[in-house]
Amino acid sequence: MTDQESPYIGYVVGGGLKNNLNVRLTVPASQVREGSFVVVESGDDQFYGLVTNLQLGATDPRFADEQSENRFPAHLASLLHGQTLYTNLEVMPALMLDRGPDPASPDYETWRAAHPEDKSHAMPVKTVPAHHAQTRNAHAGDVAEIFGNPLKKGNFIVGSTREHGHPICINLDKFVQRSSGIFGATGTGKSFLTRIILSGLIHHDRTSLLIFDMHNEYGFDDQATDTNQKVPGLKSKFGSKVTLIGLGAGSKVRGLSPDSNLQLAESQITPEDVLMLAGELNLRETSATTLDALVHSFGRESWFHEFKLLKNGALIEDEKGKKIPAPDSVAYWANQNGVNAFAAEGLHSKLGRLFNLSYISQKPPNNALQEIILTLEKGKHVVLSFGDHETDLDYLLVTNTLTRQIRAAWEKKTNDFRGKNAQEPRPLVIVVEEAHKLLNREMASQTTFSTIAREMRKYYVTLLIIDQRPSQIYDEVMSQLGTRISGWLGDDADISAVLSGLASRESLRGMLSRLQPAEEVLLLGWGVPMPIPIRSRRYDQQFWEELLGDASAGNQTKSIDTIMGELGY
Amino acid sequence: MNTDQIGYLLRASTSGAVAGCRVSELELPQLGCMLRIPQAHGYQVYGILYDMHIDDDGLVRQLVTADSISPEVIADNRLHRTVPVEISMIFAGYQQGEHIFHLLPPRPPLTLEDVYLCTPVEMCAFTASGHFGYFRHILRGTDFPAAEILASHLRQAALAQLRQDNPGWANAATQEVITLLRDDYPTLMNVLAALSDAQLMSEE
Numbered sequence: 001m002t003d004q005e006s007p008y009i010g011y012v013v014g015g016g017l018k019n020n021l022n023v024r025l026t027v028p029a030s031q032v033r034e035g036s037f038v039v040v041e042s043g044d045d046q047f048y049g050l051v052t053n054l055q056l057g058a059t060d061p062r063f064a065d066e067q068s069e070n071r072f073p074a075h076l077a078s079l080l081h082g083q084t085l086y087t088n089l090e091v092m093p094a095l096m097l098d099r100g101p102d103p104a105s106p107d108y109e110t111w112r113a114a115h116p117e118d119k120s121h122a123m124p125v126k127t128v129p130a131h132h133a134q135t136r137n138a139h140a141g142d143v144a145e146i147f148g149n150p151l152k153k154g155n156f157i158v159g160s161t162r163e164h165g166h167p168i169c170i171n172l173d174k175f176v177q178r179s180s181g182i183f184g185a186t187g188t189g190k191s192f193l194t195r196i197i198l199s200g201l202i203h204h205d206r207t208s209l210l211i212f213d214m215h216n217e218y219g220f221d222d223q224a225t226d227t228n229q230k231v232p233g234l235k236s237k238f239g240s241k242v243t244l245i246g247l248g249a250g251s252k253v254r255g256l257s258p259d260s261n262l263q264l265a266e267s268q269i270t271p272e273d274v275l276m277l278a279g280e281l282n283l284r285e286t287s288a289t290t291l292d293a294l295v296h297s298f299g300r301e302s303w304f305h306e307f308k309l310l311k312n313g314a315l316i317e318d319e320k321g322k323k324i325p326a327p328d329s330v331a332y333w334a335n336q337n338g339v340n341a342f343a344a345e346g347l348h349s350k351l352g353r354l355f356n357l358s359y360i361s362q363k364p365p366n367n368a369l370q371e372i373i374l375t376l377e378k379g380k381h382v383v384l385s386f387g388d389h390e391t392d393l394d395y396l397l398v399t400n401t402l403t404r405q406i407r408a409a410w411e412k413k414t415n416d417f418r419g420k421n422a423q424e425p426r427p428l429v430i431v432v433e434e435a436h437k438l439l440n441r442e443m444a445s446q447t448t449f450s451t452i453a454r455e456m457r458k459y460y461v462t463l464l465i466i467d468q469r470p471s472q473i474y475d476e477v478m479s480q481l482g483t484r485i486s487g488w489l490g491d492d493a494d495i496s497a498v499l500s501g502l503a504s505r506e507s508l509r510g511m512l513s514r515l516q517p518a519e520e521v522l523l524l525g526w527g528v529p530m531p532i533p534i535r536s537r538r539y540d541q542q543f544w545e546e547l548l549g550d551a552s553a554g555n556q557t558k559s560i561d562t563i564m565g566e567l568g569y
Numbered sequence: 570m571n572t573d574q575i576g577y578l579l580r581a582s583t584s585g586a587v588a589g590c591r592v593s594e595l596e597l598p599q600l601g602c603m604l605r606i607p608q609a610h611g612y613q614v615y616g617i618l619y620d621m622h623i624d625d626d627g628l629v630r631q632l633v634t635a636d637s638i639s640p641e642v643i644a645d646n647r648l649h650r651t652v653p654v655e656i657s658m659i660f661a662g663y664q665q666g667e668h669i670f671h672l673l674p675p676r677p678p679l680t681l682e683d684v685y686l687c688t689p690v691e692m693c694a695f696t697a698s699g700h701f702g703y704f705r706h707i708l709r710g711t712d713f714p715a716a717e718i719l720a721s722h723l724r725q726a727a728l729a730q731l732r733q734d735n736p737g738w739a740n741a742a743t744q745e746v747i748t749l750l751r752d753d754y755p756t757l758m759n760v761l762a763a764l765s766d767a768q769l770m771s772e773e
Binding site for chain 2: 063068076084
């Protein structure tokens with residue numbers, strides 16, 4: 001059967017905009033699944049919707065209660081069941097399209113005059129289809145009409161419809177206009193899906209990516225935890241388009257040398273960076289005053305280094321034998337600058353965790369932060385691997401410091417573009433793994449990320465957050481996410497968080513908890529025309545062949561088994 | 570008398586009629602069969618037989634008290650009985666020219682009109698016309714076992730349709746019955762049980 005011959009599967013028997021549509025199924029229930037993309041044809045209008053529920057019904061409950069197949073001949077029982085037992089689909093209407101009358105009909109000219117544009121566009125549902133309007137499965141043309149033509153540049157296939165395998169695209173240009181999120185419980189394929197989308201964005205080449213790679217899995221090739229198959233990294237596939245940076249001097253990523261290393265200069269650590277770590281370092285309210293005094297005393301670039309050199313608790317004896325703070329001690333400095341000595345010593349003690357970090361040095365060989373920004377401005381992509389630095393403090397400090405500078409740079413570029421006709425900034429997507437560490441309710445206020453999620457869209461910077469516990473992410477950030485892609489979630493709070501702010505979330509709730517792990521994801525939010533569960537694209541050889549062409553895909557080293565298989569052995 | 574004629578009309582109303590016939594003609598009609606009463610100008614009324622009533626007469630009352638009755642007496646009593654066998658029918662529709670309507674006849678036929686048994690071809694023509702509208706006349710009946718009459722009628726009609734190369738008729742008819750009765754669970758169960766007993770489907 002070709003797509004164009006899609007048979008009708010039912011007809012509308014009731015419902016409304018608030019309570020979804022009820023469609024009486026005329027084919028066996030096994031032919032339709034929750035999440036199916038269906039089309040309701042009603043006059044000139046076509047309604048696009050999602051099956052959110054299948055409900056068994058009977059014209060009289062007694063028909064359902066009694067097993068009439070045991071009482072009547074099979075054929076008779078079948079006829080009886082066909083007339084008295086039924087399945088109703090609950091269809092959530094999402095979009096409608098005015099197709100206009102048949103071009104051969106006399107009304108067509110009038111309609112065409114009122115709709116001069118060549119192509120009608122689907123719009124949010126404003127009305128309901130008529131009773132008995134026929135319903136059918138969406139065919140490839142319908143899917144392309146709503147989710148975009150896969151052949152059009154900028155449309156990137158992320159998966160396919162579950163029943164018929166029609167390709168589902170996201171528009172990458174739209175995707176990066178607002179912050180996005182990829183969610184799913186552990187083992188549901190988040191990392192693979194992220195790789196797929198990042199590959200699409202890199203290949204599309206309209207956006208720069210800064211990937212905070214906590215687990216060192218996006219740069220070089222990795223190994224799948226479940227299948228032990230080799231998983232190509234972005235650096236392996238895109239070569240010089242992707243710059244891999246390791247945190248700390250001489251750091252290695254999976255035993256290999258990155259393109260460069262990130263070492264922070266002590267002069268780059270600002271009081272603001274420290275205050276953002278208030279929660280992690282358990283700083284007191286007096287810390288801000290002390291930090292102000294440090295900057296006033298040593299200067300904005302030297303305070304960190306000078307404070308580090310001060311000795312905590314060092315004492316000397318005066319002429320009378322009384323112990324007083326040594327001139328190179330924290331207390332001495334505090335007394336000289338009108339700061340509470342205990343507060344200063346407490347701050348010094350807590351900053352000890354920063355003073356000891358191996359990737360902060362007084363004079364690093366290069367200004368790595370600036371180089372990262374320049375790399376991103378040039379249109380390249382940066383994967384920052386944290387190597388062995390896996391603590392929350394490392395993650396918070398580095399991401400904050402870097403992001404704060406990026407924010408300043410992109411704000412300046414945007415203002416120059418708007419005020420001085422400078423070149424338009426290249427859109428930047430900051431990819432944050434384990435996002436709940438940076439964007440939880442306590443941390444969100446300390447980091448730049450919540451500001452980026454809320455305000456930086458205007459400055460061409462958006463976030464792509466990846467997490468397994470969306471409920472731990474600050475509501476204000478979640479509400480700003482345009483596109484949400486979610487794999488299976490079991491926790492009610494996580495499901496609620498992913499669906500927050502969306503209409504029809506009650507209808508989608510069950511769908512999310514019944515997704516097939518590692519196979520299916522739910523696309524929803526501003527970035528997609530309508531919510532839809534899809535079978536996600538496989539991150540395999542075929543993916544690379546389709547994205548880059550056969551030659552590039554062949555860069556991968558083939559295993560002996562693969563080669564032997566291809567030779568027919 | 571024509572070979573398909575089974576008797577004459579005794580009395581009629583707008584919804585049904587009673588015909589009288591001799592015992593010798595009782596071999597032809599059966600419960601649920603279709604009858605027709607031709608009228609003038611191409612108009613004829615169709616009915617479905619729902620009852621056959623054999624009343625006693627004075628002689629029978631005397632004979633049943635006898636010790637034994639000889640076969641000759643029984644045959645004579647049946648052949649020459651003075652009280653006719655009464656055949657009751659509900660009207661299922663009528664024909665006006667070439668058009669068949671599953672409606673009650675506009676006027677009842679008059680007494681002593683000829684009553685004929687429909688041939689299989691006539692039965693097929695009537696039952697295949699329209700969309701089983703005449704079922705409602707059967708199902709509306711309260712004076713007779715509608716489920717049994719319907720099952721018997723469907724069995725005969727399905728067989729006739731099958732022979733006329735229309736095997737799908739029985740299915741369509743059964744579906745229509747279910748549609749009409751699906752809000753009346755007890756009646757539908759009765760009808761289906763009767764259809765099951767009539768082995769309607771096994772005829773296909």
